[in-house]
Amino acid sequence: MAFTLKAAQPVGYDLVAEDGRIARIRTDMDYPELARDLGMQVCCAESYGSDDCEHASVDQHIYNAIQFLDGLLDEEFEGDEYPAIEYYFVDGGTL
Numbered sequence: 001m002a003f004t005l006k007a008a009q010p011v012g013y014d015l016v017a018e019d020g021r022i023a024r025i026r027t028d029m030d031y032p033e034l035a036r037d038l039g040m041q042v043c044c045a046e047s048y049g050s051d052d053c054e055h056a057s058v059d060q061h062i063y064n065a066i067q068f069l070d071g072l073l074d075e076e077f078e079g080d081e082y083p084a085i086e087y088y089f090v091d092g093g094t095l
């Protein structure tokens with residue numbers, strides 16, 4: 001399953017599968033995990049970006065994730081290479 005990352009309105013990101021399913025990620029606290037699942041390097045194993053760690057605050061993690069994700073908008077990904085993304089489509093397409 002290929003998928004594309006799109007900007008959602010009014011806020012957030014949509015993962016759009018090639019079969020038309022959409023998973024919407026609206027909560028900024030979820031952006032770091034999404035970014036990690038799309039290949040962003042995390043600063044340390046202690047943080048998935050939803051907590052402060054010794055390197056960065058939550059706000060910095062979210063900011064970094066937004067920079068990363070905005071650079072990927074409208075790109076198509078091969079689902080096989082991003083196995084964690086399939087879980088975003090469970091439960092009818094929302095997290």
Ligand SMILES: [Zn+2]
Pocket residue numbers: 043044045047053054055056
């Ligand atoms: Zn860290």
